[in-house]
Structures are given as C-alpha cells and as structure tokens.
Amino acid sequence: MTEADTAAETAVGFTERYGRAPVGVWSAPGRVNLIGEHTDYNDGFVFPFAIDQRACVALGARDDRVIRVSSTFAPEVVEVHLDELSPESLEGWSAYPLGVAWALGQFGAELASVAGVDLHISSTVPVGAGLSSSAAIECSVALALDEHWGIGLDRPTLAKVGRLAENRVVGAPTGILDQSASLLSHADAAVFLDCRSLDAEVIPLGLVADGLSILVIDSNVTHAHATGGYAARRASCEAGASALGVDSLRDVRVDDLPRAAAVLDDETFRRVRHIVTENQRVLDTVRILREQGAGAIGALLDASHVSMRDDFEITVPEIDLAVSTAQANGAIGARMTGGGFGGSAIALVIDALVPVIEREVRAAFAEQGYRAPTTFVVRPSEGARRDA
Structure with missing residues (x-):
C-alpha cells in the first residue's frame, strides 16, 4: 500500500465512523535511529531518520467542546470534553492522541477557546518493533491540531509537545529523539540532533x-x-x-x-x-x-x-x-x-x-x-x- 493509499483509507475510515468527510488528513512517519541510543535523555547526540511507514490522522471539525478519537487498531471511540483533559483522565491507546491535545495547552494553545474535533487514526508503523509507532501518532495529531486550531507552533516545539505527552500522559520517560525524527526528517537523509540545544542538521x-x-x-x-x-x-x-x-x-x-x-x-x-x-x-x-x-x-x-x-x-x-x-x-x-x-x-x-x-x-x-x-x-x- 502506498502512502497515498494509506491517507485515502484513513479518510474513508473517518467517514465510516463519523458519517461525514474529514476536513483534512495529516501523517507522520515512524523512525529508525541509525545510531545514538539512550543518549537523548542524557542531553547527548542522536542520528535518526524517518521511515516510509506512517501514521495518518483524519480530522473533522465540531461545533462543541468534545474530542472524539477512533482508530483502526481499537474498536471503541473514545470521547472526552476539552475541559476535562488531564494526564490523570487519559489511559490506554487514546492517551497518545489525546495527550497531545492536552500538551498543546501547556505550550501556549488556548484550549479554553477552541472547538472540539473528531479524529480517526490509522498506521502502518509496526507496534512494539522499536520504530516509534507512538511518536508517529503523536506527531501526526500535533501537526493536525496545530494547523486546525491555528496555534502556529514550529516543528521543534511540536516535538516538545509530543515528548510531553509521552512523558506525562503515557508515562514513558523517553527523550525527544523520536518526535524530532518524525517532524524534521528529509528523504535519503538523517537528522543530526543535539538533544541539549535542540539544534538539528539534516545530513544526506x-x-x-x-x-x-x-x-x-x-x-x-x-x-x-x-x-x-x-x-x-x-x-x-x-x-x-x-x-x-x-x-x-x-x-x-x-x-x-x-x-x-x-x-x-x-x-x-x-x-x-x-x-x-x-x-x-x-x-x-x-x-x-x-x-x-x-x-x-x-x-x-x-x-x-x-x-x-x-x-x-x-x-x-x-x-x-x-x-x-x-x-x-x-x-x-x-x-x-x-x-x-x-x-x-x-x-x-x-x-x-x-x-x-x-x-x-x-x-x-x-x-x-x-x-x-x-x-x-x-x-x-x-x-x-x-x-x-
């Protein structure tokens, strides 16, 4: 299946779940870390690249304050009110996308003034394989919500959003490697990242x-x-x-x-x-x-x-x-x-x-x-x- 096919199927899945077409589809890749393991949370150097397996999220607007999220890998639709978003209120697979929504509020997003959304997620990144299927979901949702809500965060900041969701909501004490690779990569290149300064250079x-x-x-x-x-x-x-x-x-x-x-x-x-x-x-x-x-x-x-x-x-x-x-x-x-x-x-x-x-x-x-x-x-x- 091509990347375009995955995006199209995600849009179709959204329509089947929610009864209307999405306003857009965003995607983010998993990653392979070429070298530099466990150095990221030690303020060190890493050298990952994005892979050609991606998570996709289709987003639809709502006129209330509810977020609903569904996926191809879980049968249920999880629903939460924006006013009730907190690390303590989220659990299971939905903590990844909903944790991003919460984390955006910690980076300046005025969540009290935005409307809710419906999200539908699919992914071709293997789960549990060490290829960061979680960061692919986090980064696709972060990019989608940032654009839809008009927040305007740059990509290094969106990487911090994903890391905060992973650390505080999911409870995984990871560094910023995965999200940076997912957001900053280019074709046939890897990202040389200084995890202290967050300076990044794309190396062919x-x-x-x-x-x-x-x-x-x-x-x-x-x-x-x-x-x-x-x-x-x-x-x-x-x-x-x-x-x-x-x-x-x-x-x-x-x-x-x-x-x-x-x-x-x-x-x-x-x-x-x-x-x-x-x-x-x-x-x-x-x-x-x-x-x-x-x-x-x-x-x-x-x-x-x-x-x-x-x-x-x-x-x-x-x-x-x-x-x-x-x-x-x-x-x-x-x-x-x-x-x-x-x-x-x-x-x-x-x-x-x-x-x-x-x-x-x-x-x-x-x-x-x-x-x-x-x-x-x-x-x-x-x-x-x-x-x-």
Whole structure:
C-alpha cells in the first residue's frame, strides 16, 4: 500500500465512523535511529531518520467542546470534553492522541477557546518493533491540531509537545529523539540532533547512490517503555551524572571514564560508559559520512551494538542473533535500534545481499526455536506533513 493509499483509507475510515468527510488528513512517519541510543535523555547526540511507514490522522471539525478519537487498531471511540483533559483522565491507546491535545495547552494553545474535533487514526508503523509507532501518532495529531486550531507552533516545539505527552500522559520517560525524527526528517537523509540545544542538521545519507539499504529485522519481541527496564536505565544515568558532579552525562568525555570507573559502582559505570562512548560514536558517524559515505560507518554500528549488549544490557537473545547473523552474511554493520528489551535490529546492507541476509536470519531464528522475525527494507523519508 502506498502512502497515498494509506491517507485515502484513513479518510474513508473517518467517514465510516463519523458519517461525514474529514476536513483534512495529516501523517507522520515512524523512525529508525541509525545510531545514538539512550543518549537523548542524557542531553547527548542522536542520528535518526524517518521511515516510509506512517501514521495518518483524519480530522473533522465540531461545533462543541468534545474530542472524539477512533482508530483502526481499537474498536471503541473514545470521547472526552476539552475541559476535562488531564494526564490523570487519559489511559490506554487514546492517551497518545489525546495527550497531545492536552500538551498543546501547556505550550501556549488556548484550549479554553477552541472547538472540539473528531479524529480517526490509522498506521502502518509496526507496534512494539522499536520504530516509534507512538511518536508517529503523536506527531501526526500535533501537526493536525496545530494547523486546525491555528496555534502556529514550529516543528521543534511540536516535538516538545509530543515528548510531553509521552512523558506525562503515557508515562514513558523517553527523550525527544523520536518526535524530532518524525517532524524534521528529509528523504535519503538523517537528522543530526543535539538533544541539549535542540539544534538539528539534516545530513544526506546517499544510500540510493551507493546501492545500500537499511534492513529492519523485527524480532517480534514486543516492548513497552512505560514500564521496567527503560526507566531503570534512565535512573542509572541520572545517578551516574550526580555522582560525577555533572548536570548530565553529556558533560562526560571518553577520557573522563577512568575517573568515572573509580567513583562509580560497576553497573552504574557500565551504564555511563555506554552513554559516553555512544555520544562519541554519533559524532564519528556524522564525520565519516561526510568524509567517506555510508559504506564506511559499519564498524561504528557494530560497536554500538556491543555497547548496548554488554554495558547498557538492553538487548535480548533474538536481537543479538539477528545482528550476528547479519554481520556473518555480509552486512556492512548491524545493531539494535530503539529503546531495547525487544523490538528491532537494523543492518546496513549492499542491495544485492538483502534477500540473502533475510533468508539466513529466518533460518537462524528457526534453528533456535524463536518466533519468526519480520524483515523489511526502510527508506529514509520525509517527515510529518499534510496529505489531503
């Protein structure tokens, strides 16, 4: 299904749910993080790109103060009055779109003076695969409401809106990586983002010209960032920064690690070491891309995976197997992508080797008795936009 087909089907779904045509359809992509994992909430550097799977939202105007939201992935229509929007009143899947409406009010939107809307959402971004299906929904809704309500926020601010919804309403302690990628990306390029200053630079990847593809290997081990390990890793990073006397781990350099090893317990040190070395890997990736092209960054992708596996301990056996199998069968580089504890790996691959690596990964999973993975190529794509 093409992106245009997805937008058209979302409009049709809106009409079927609400009995009238929408006033517009907006979409936003999921993302792959090429490198820079868990660095975002440590004020560090990240390097994601938008993918060609998107969430779409069709919007219709109302003349009262009610928001209704429906979707293709849940049977119910959720309804809430604008005056009753709060983090405490929202739950389940609808917390993502309705949380954005609430968060807009925290960034200057006069929600007391706007009329309600009906929303219908669909998405082709795989859920639980580490490709940020949640940010795709948040950013499509943020762009739609910002335009419809005439708020006029710029895209970096809309990324903050999405992050606030994720943090305060959904309860996932994520950084701003996902929303920034979804809103700021361009085709065949990645976004080099400084998560402290929020300065962003779009860096061409040149994958098409170099005959390279990004292969996603979805382990089909799902994760949830609102619980468990993600929050624990963030807490470890904050504890490490506090013990080292810095505002965030962004302020720790690679040559500071010997001092950190003397100050911190072993586990906290390993968490810190991942963040510090991962920040440097992002900087090195951007430099090498500019100097030599994407075919030269494989060793950095491989090293990132080792760091996530051994120091940050966020991979799972299925992801490790996907990475090692891709590497053994000719991938230029491979690593887990996303927050971890399941989700997906990515492999940078010469186009002709894509079917070989797909076949070998499936065989390796079957041999270990794992659930069959889902594999597909993603193309770095445009960010959020109005489609109709």
